[in-house]
Amino acid sequence: MSATRVSPRTLPLLSPGRVALFLQGGGGPHRGGVGPRFRSLTSPPLSCSSSSPGRALSSLSTTRRGLPKEKMSENGMMSRAKVLTIDTMNPTVKKVEYAVRGPIVQRAVELERELSEGMKKPFAEVIKANIGDAHAMGQQPITFFRQVLALCSYPELLSDSTFPEDAKSRACRILNSCGGNSMGAYSASQGIESVRQDVARYIERRDGGVPCDPDNIYLTTGASDGIVTMLKLLVCGEGAMRAGVMISIPQYPLYSAALAELSAVQINYYLNEEKCWSLDISELQRALDEARLYCNPRALCIINPGNPTGQVQSRECIEDVIRFAAKERLFLMADEVYQDNVYAEGCQFHSFKKVLFEMGPEYSETVELASFHSTSKCYMGECGFRGGYMEIINMDDDVKAQLTKLLSVRLCPPVPGQALMDLVVNPPQPGEPSYEHFIKERTATLSALAEKAKLTEQVLNTVEGIRCNPVQGAMYSFPCITIPERAIQEAKELGQQPDMFYCMKMLEETGICLVPGSGFGQKEGTYHFRMTILPPKDKLKILLNNVKAFHQSFTQQYS
């Protein structure tokens, strides 16, 4: 999937004003900027990197013509040309795309504004089913977590008898590890030591006793921060020696965005939709062998449970992937942020770390692995706190020292997010006052998600022209949709991806905001959308029926 695919093709659908507005994320007049914006979004694909001197020279020459250029500004007065323009800015940034918050979401925000201004629409509200934002969809926070965070924020509450003792003891432990007993102090750049110790114990419990060294734990600003940091360490080289990173297609677009910004080569391997989005080693081998001809493959990224595809990988598959990484000398990156979101019977989460260590020293002492987790998903869904951690296995000590140094520049991850991460890995224990209620809340959320996963699959599969794999885990369905030839033609005439055309129409007609499959990548000629299963059950039912109704009318309209 080309990093520059989505936006440019969607632009012609909209008036320049609107283009400016939604690319801008709302607000402000943006006159006459469409030309350059088109240039920016149709800039050469990844292969032509920012490091091409020719390109750099030409794009820069405008700022090197000695005397400042003059131009007539909007209010008619003479003004200098801008120092920073679309032609003189960092070219790698222009290649970045992130469909989950792309044009369709900007349009959704605009529609919400129009609704709030009383504009008539064929729907009463915009439903943002584009992103895994649990609390925004009405999921309630875990009481215990928020009690501890309140205690840490305002320690005077420690003398408040209405707070349970276990919440107070957790708060004290966290505050005692903070400089000046305050979440307002910087922490160590790697994260608060006691939190890293709790994370290590959590991982050992999760992995049936496989040892975990707190020095291998790095607390992060959400999982994204850790993933980008690891990729940053891995990139190097130019031309045919440029670092390549293998990512699944469909993928979570953080990966393509980060690789575009880092001018690394994105190596696509395709998941098998017919086999419930399973991962075939033969496909990994094909992708790798082809990539070796034009880049230096260094890392293999796996998302398990899958985003956007929702599959849960078998232990066997993980073993095969580890053997493949060892044989081909690839650094393994395991995105395991959905490790507690497993719903399907017979499915179970296996961490790459655990499987690696069960495969014996030949692998456990050699294969380099980074595993990522977050406070944003699972049963807690605390996205806004930007908490997360990464565990790194078998990393070279000198590289580790460089990693620690690199992280020190941004001082530390947000301490409230670190505190929250600590609570996630160190929740109430049996016998503690908050245990019963915590289990009740967690179970309720997870079983509701399991129910909604099944419901989504069932309803979508009743629609002719929609085929949905079981949502075994994570928080999304990613069904394959049949788009009539006439609609495909109309989309092409608009320079749009057919599934973007489909999703934009759905948004305008129903207020439902989904992400087109083209934003994640998909097999040529297939079309999908990603939809979260997060809305409350009743709302989800209505949502699914509206999707069904839309798909039927859309199909009719274009048949």
Add this chain to the structure above:
Amino acid sequence: MSATRVSPRTLPLLSPGRVALFLQGGGGPHRGGVGPRFRSLTSPPLSCSSSSPGRALSSLSTTRRGLPKEKMSENGMMSRAKVLTIDTMNPTVKKVEYAVRGPIVQRAVELERELSEGMKKPFAEVIKANIGDAHAMGQQPITFFRQVLALCSYPELLSDSTFPEDAKSRACRILNSCGGNSMGAYSASQGIESVRQDVARYIERRDGGVPCDPDNIYLTTGASDGIVTMLKLLVCGEGAMRAGVMISIPQYPLYSAALAELSAVQINYYLNEEKCWSLDISELQRALDEARLYCNPRALCIINPGNPTGQVQSRECIEDVIRFAAKERLFLMADEVYQDNVYAEGCQFHSFKKVLFEMGPEYSETVELASFHSTSKCYMGECGFRGGYMEIINMDDDVKAQLTKLLSVRLCPPVPGQALMDLVVNPPQPGEPSYEHFIKERTATLSALAEKAKLTEQVLNTVEGIRCNPVQGAMYSFPCITIPERAIQEAKELGQQPDMFYCMKMLEETGICLVPGSGFGQKEGTYHFRMTILPPKDKLKILLNNVKAFHQSFTQQYS
């Protein structure tokens, strides 16, 4: 100042084991890694960038020799060579240095551990005067801020009668702007709209009515995040066309670190220590003219009030800087995180934005400016929440759209930090229940800081061989120290910067952790250290007297 100056020269002072330990940030055995580590830390300076194909090829070839290499591992079994090594990692990351959390701080952490393990030292505690971490130094958080944060974290408290009404109304306003009324939901990538509105109103009040558009406000993860993001937009080009950014010497090393990572050219302009660290336009011109011969200067960074130098710039100086930036077509970056930390009589903070607009449309409609603020400094000192904002003026609309897109990849800044930023710009107002107490707390903190600034200057200037400019603002003294020739020789024999040698000795003998001037850059042949004025007054007195005593004995020892 070369980004690679500090660490390598400090290494020989210490045993390999210790080197590994403190570069690592504590913990874990690190055998035999010293060779590569030396290679890494003495890697070529900025001018030899990662984009040199030759270098990339050679450093990569090790991973391209087809079959995995075998080596004997510690436990004697055969194991594969690492995929990611100091030789095959991202070369730009190796060039990054950040002295504020560099080797000396790692050694301080180690000393703390040794003390806690009961090891005998000539001091009872380590005092980390290296970093502006107010709460760690015992400064108390603002009650109102923490009350609102507790209410936002655990809204059940909204029915608690012990919380003041204005805290509750602020909490409700923040929660109403959060998805699902929860700080656990993602915010817009640019930041919560109502917070950006409050920031805009704050800036208008601060700048005497100069208008501020909330669409120009971007909430950030601390000021560092905003600064790095802006630099990221500005870099481009290769070789003689490589983007250059002007930074003051002495500087805050975030700038040199970010420029090293982005492979941009660091253009040094020197502040005038004799004139109380003032900024001379002639020096800006000299630095720029020289730089134009080998790079493409694009931006000028100013830190006001100064870090580490503590000067507060006059309105005239700011006008001159703006004229210079306009004439030379430089993007202005104003680091104004210490805007409320002004102590010296006759000194006043003038924002670049306000001065720019008072200079009339020729400047206010053309000069591109980004200004940065944070929740970490001033009277609140809430570093751990990583809150901040940037205001961008006259940015090209297409670039702004690219900025918004780039920010969307990391989803959003931490919401608790956004909430805190909102409170900083929208504190209790006269007549509100919390107003009196808020003012009392703020005034107490700021006047204590003013007192400590004066005390620091006074005591240090009583020491023969220490010359300290008035600490007009910010949170640090940056005195010039005379180091005896014999000490300079001994340092050189150890391959150390003389002031690093001095600070390391002070740390080992007194437990006081300072940052050597070489970590910020300084005029050749001059030596300094940075010391925060943040410790409580009594503690600061002892601290200053210990510094005095150390300097005297050090001078004696080496005279």
